[in-house]
Amino acid sequence: MARNHGSDGSTSRRDFLKLGAVGAAGATVGAGWRPRKAEAKPEKITFLRESSYVKEFDEHFNKVLIPRYQQETGIKVVYEIVAAGGSAVPRTVSIVESKAPVDAAWVQQEWLYREGLLDVSDIAKDVGKQQGGWYSEIEGLSVWEGKWKSVPFGNIGQCMVYRKDWFDQVGATTFPDTWEEFLEVGIKLKKAGHPYGMSMGHGYADNNSWLLPLLWGFGAQVVAKDGKTVTLDSAETARAVDYVRKLYKDACLDDCIGWLDPHNNKAFLTSQISATNNAMSILISAKRDLPDMGKVIDHALNPKGPKGRFHSFVPVTHGIFAHTPDPAAAKHFLRWLMDPKQVAAWYRSAQMYHAPFLHAYDKDEEWNKEPRFKPYQKVLETGKLVSWPAAADRRFGEVVNKWIVIDMFAKACTGTPTKTVIAEAVTGLKQIFG
Amino acid sequence: MxxxxxxxxxxxxxxxxxxxxxxxxxxxxxxxxxxxxxxxxxxxxxxxxxxxxxxxxLDHYIGLFKESNFVIWIGNTMLVATVSTIISLLLGVMLAYPLARMRFPAAGLLAITVAVTYLVPQTLLFVPMADLINRMKLGDTLSAVMLTYPTLLVPFCAWLLIGYFKTVPKELEEAALIDGASRWRAMTRVILPLCTPGFLSAGIFAFTLAQNEFLYALLFLNTSTIRTVPVGVTGELIRGDAFYWGQLMAAALLGSLPVVLIYSFFVKYYVAGLTAGSVKG
Amino acid sequence: MSRVAEATRPAARAVPSARAFRLREWLEREAVFSWLMLAPPLLFLLLFLGYPFCYGVYLSFVRRPVAQPATFIGLNNFLNLYNDAIFWQAVWNTFRFTAAATVLKLAGGLGMALVMHQNFRLKGMTRALLLLPFIVPTVLSTVAWQWIFDPGMGLFNRLLMFLDLVKQGPSWLGNPTLAMVSVILVNTWRGLPFFGITILAGLQTIPDELMESATIDGAGWWGRFRYVTLPLLMPVIFIVTTFSIIFTFFDFQLVYVLTGGGPANATHLMATYAYSVGMSSGQMGMGSAAALAMVPVLGVVLLAMSSYVRRR
Known part of the structure; x- marks a missing residue:
């Protein structure tokens, strides 16, 4: 009995070393997992994630990846999923603060607790080297004080989703290329009974993902590159605010000013709006539930402003909590997960809903299966972090979570003068950036 | 009438x-x-x-049963709600009875202290609470919420009960004491039975809040099979920005109807207070 | 020896009984009985609430970002709040929200209790069914309300359009004023049944004889209500109202799911504000201060209540 145990232990350990070496692919074997004692490997690793919009993505993890990891290492992975829409942050914060037994997670809003995350530079660098390199913009989030605090995964792309049939009816056979054209077409569409629905409420993704790119496209920025100087008060901002007020009044559904992230999906699928800014979830739902509508939906990149075309990221990154009892084991798991043998199929299981930040997937086969999803890959080229041009940090998180920029636009839409809304926003920003 | x-x-x-x-x-x-x-x-x-x-x-209902742990969540929810309601009612009575019907030093101060403590919202409490639960090694167990829910419920149960205890005329108790009953006896045999409706309404309140609670359940119950309905259902059926509307609503209905049935059984006993009140002041 | 033993026996017998007597007497003292009863719940609360509460108070005096050590900054958190326009808007919103919802729930709940305090068939089932809004988890019912308020598909606007009152329904969650009306409506909808059932329970404890003698004395329906029912119900009404004020004041889930505090902070409450500062923005010190700022306001309400309770 005892001997059996011993031999079992050593076999699995040897497997581990082998695996580690394979996973590192070019890195030293030392990067692999080296248990401190023969029997010291943990029973389980807990991995926390927000439930994915694409159900198959979570199922793939549960049905393929968990059994595979257990078979290869003998370690059980516990996959904890929490609801989207705000559950992940309190959960993660309480994990960091109370050192709860969770090892790794999708570290949403990681700038809040980078001090509580392990340095995963070795994994991030190796994965990047191995799979075509990272899109550099994401380093502004994952790299902090010279260390990778998280391994980027993918971007939940946000771009324009529109009803091609209705756009055709008003003579817009291609999606408007500039914000001005977007407004012109919108006026016609609203007259035809098909307004836009551009979210401006207290959501997290669908509001920032068009208002910030619009602001940048008009040449304005919230803060300077140093991440300290507030630069919002500018003529460009005023122009952007005036534009949004007009767009809301003449081209949008009244309701959109109060929308959270799910509302525009609902409005789009119930044929109340002709365009919105969203992830690919609308088309996926439509193809499943409303086949006719599924045929007439298309995607386009955000229109460009006088200063160019922009998108904003909704990044997904994975990190390891510093308090994990066995850092080497957790790192081994993350490295294994990001290995092309695992991660490629995992990306694809969600139809590239998370557009990989790795260049190796730029031309992935999966993108050809539904050509209408391709804009979501292109988003990566012009995509910026919400804090752009600064790096993402705690203070900018506060800007986002207090909806300072969003409310500047929303208040303008309810009739407050441009000067006032900008002044109020600047006051709020100054309080944060001191 | x-x-x-x-x-x-x-x-x-x-x-x-x-x-x-x-x-x-x-x-x-x-x-x-x-x-x-x-x-x-x-x-x-x-x-x-x-x-x-x-x-x-019935696709949404079938989907709910087949693709999720809904039945387990219902069971967990009922268990957690029942246990935390019992704890809360017991502690609530012990807190309310003296405050409502007794004169003792520092009563007023105590009432205020207890009341003020409860003014602090969950948003402020949950981080230290998570710490406490982890130290007690209760993370990811149903006991974690069974112990933390009463902290939300006891004060309110106590307050409600204070109200009901006060509706009973003081003479009733005095009469019992003159008859030679101990305070304990006067309480358990005379006053408490009269307040059955009060217990029911406090119990209903506690039970409902316990089965409704979201934040502590989210933080302390992590494995799918030990979750309660609100956390389990939203975790599985609110995915990104798209909701599984039909299944969510099926879950809302199936989760509440059993409770309605239980309540319809209990609210019948509202009349109990009337018949028990044979001694009139 | 035996005589000594004999002599001491009765004494030995008498001592415990005297002690028992004294113990009993001691137990019968109001203060002793009270504190013995109070001890277990107080110990429980001290353990599970005392520590978290004190920690929360401590947090409000420090700068304490998540995962970072704390630095003492005195009253700076409160000063920052004082200077934050959004905070004051949240305070004002919270007042309007709490006042409106509480009045509606109280009036409706009293009505509901009086209606249900009659004999009719299926009484138990009816009472339980009317509790449904209170029973169904808020996270789920609020999801349904999102559809009920939908501009084109929602029940309200469909009804308005069906009755030909409007061509296009109002924007329930988009218009800042209506958004506040909407969250008040949902809060009332959810809380009213509890008022109803609680006051009903109070009604049930009022002895029938009192009503009968009042009737014999010639009191009409209003007279009985005004001079018999209402005074006897006051403790229950008072408590359930205070109670509801606190719960409404702290209401978080409903607003969080329905509007997130939008549009443009029109429905931002102190609870959602404290959450967005303390949790989403990771400023635990500031968040605690924002949460604590709710206490003095409620404290006044509670003091009023407790002085009322003591007067009775």
Whole structure:
């Protein structure tokens, strides 16, 4: 009995070393997992994630990846999923603060607790080297004080989703290329009974993902590159605010000013709006539930402003909590997960809903299966972090979570003068950036 | 009841207001029921009547049972709610009875201290609470919420009970004491039975809040099979920015109807207070 | 020996009984009985609430970002709040929200209790069914309300359009004023049944004889209500109201799911504000200060209540 145990232990350990070496692919074997004692490997690793919009993505993890990891290492992975829409942050914060037994997670809003995350530079660098390199913009989030605090995964792309049939009816056979054209077409569409629905409420993704790119496209920025100087008060901002007020009044559904992230999906699928800014979830739902509508939906990149075309990221990154009892084991798991043998199929299981930040997937086969999803890959080229041009940090998180920029636009839409809304926003920003 | 009951009095005094109450309280449930019974295509159809079902189907219900741990969540929820309600009622009585019916030093101060403590919202408490639970090694167990829910419930149960305890005339207790009963006996045999409706309403309150609670359940219950309905259902059925409307509504209805049945059994005992009150002051 | 033993026996017998007597007497003292009863719940609360509460108070005086050590900054958190326009808007919103919802729930709940305090068939079932809004988890019912308020598909606007009152329904969650009306409506909808059932329980404890003697004395329906029912119900009404004020004041889930505090902060409450500062923005010190700022306001309400309770 005892001997059996011993031999079992050593076999699995040897497997581990082998695996580690394979996973590192070019890195030293030392990067692999080296248990401190023969029997010291943990029973389980807990991995926390927000439930994915694409159900198959979570199922793939549960049905393929968990059994595979257990078979290869003998370690059980516990996959904890929490609801989207705000559950992940309190959960993660309480994990960091109370050192709860969770090892790794999708570290949403990681700038809040980078001090509580392990340095995963070795994994991030190796994965990047191995799979075509990272899109550099994401380093502004994952790299902090010279260390990778998280391994980027993918971007939940946000771009324009529109009803091609209705756009055709008003003579817009291609999606408007500039914000001005977007407004012109919108006026016609609203007259035809098909307004836009551009979210401006207290959501997290669908509001920032068009208002910030619009602001940048008009040449304005919230803060300077140093991440300290507030630069919002500018003529460009005023122009952007005036534009949004007009767009809301003449081209949008009244309701959109109060929308959270799910509302525009609902409005789009119930044929109340002709365009919105969203992830690919609308088309996926439509193809499943409303086949006719599924045929007439298309995607386009955000229109460009006088200063160019922009998108904003909704990044997904994975990190390891510093308090994990066995850092080497957790790192081994993350490295294994990001290995092309695992991660490629995992990306694809969600139809590239998370557009990989790795260049190796730029031309992935999966993108050809539904050509209408391709804009979501292109988003990566012009995509910026919400804090752009600064790096993402705690203070900018506060800007986002207090909806300072969003409310500047929303208040303008309810009739407050441009000067006032900008002044109020600047006051709020100054309080944060001191 | 006193007074003659003419038809019009019955109509304006009972049936009309009752109908208004029913419509106000239950119309969202009509929508929930309709939504849970129709396919997404019909739900999204702008020409469809939101309360009418053209193609009824049980798919959402079947999906709920087949694809999620719904049955387990219901069981967990009932267990957690029952245990935390019992704890809260017991502790609530112990807190309320002296505060409502006794004179003792520092009573006023105590009432205020207890009250102020409860003013602090969960948003402030949950980080230290998570720390406490982890130190006690209760993370990811149902005991974690069974112990933390009473912290939310006890004060409110106590307050409610104070109100009911005060409606009972003091003479009743005094009469019992003069008859030679101990304070304990006077409490358990005379006062508490009179307040049965109060217990029921405090119990209903505690039970409902416990089965409704979201934040502590989210933080302390992590494995799918030990979750309660609100956390389990939203975790599985609110995915990104898209909701599984039909299944969510099916879960809302299936989760509440058993509770309604239990309550309909208990509220019958509201009359118990009347019959037990044989000693009149 | 035996005589000594004999002599001491009765004494030995007498001592415990005297002690028992004294113990009993001691137990019968109001203060002793009270504190013995109070001890277990207080110990429980001290353990599970005392520590978290003190920690929360401590947090409000420090700068304490998540995962970072704390630095003492005195009253700076409160000063920052004082200077934050959004905070004051949240305070004002919270007042309007709490006042409106509480009045509606109280009036409706009293009505509901009086209606249900009659004999009719299926009484138990009716009472339980009317509790449904209170029973169904808020996270789920609020999801349904999102549809009920939908501009084109929602029940309200469909009804308005069906009755030909409007061509296009109002924007329930988009218009800042209506958004506040909407969250008040949902809060009332959810809380009213509890008022109703609680006051009903109070009604049930009022002895029938009192009513009968009042009737014999010639009191009409209003007179009985005004001079018999209402005074006896006051403790229950008072407590359930205070109670509801606190719960409404702290209401978080409903607003969080329905509007997130939008549009443009029109429905931002102190609870959602404290959450967005303390949790989403990770400023635990500031968040605690924002949460604590709710206490003095409620404290006044509670003091009023407790002085009322003591007067009785």
């Amino acid at each position: 006193v007074g003659e009951l003419t038809w019009s009095r019955r109509f304006f005094g009972l049936w009309l207001p009752l109908t208004v109450l029913f419509v106000f309280a239950l119309f969202p449930f009509a929508w929930m029921a309709a939504t849970s019974l129709k396919g997404n295509a019909e739900l999204y159809d702008p020409t469809a009547n939101p309360l009418w079902i053209r193609h009824p189907s």
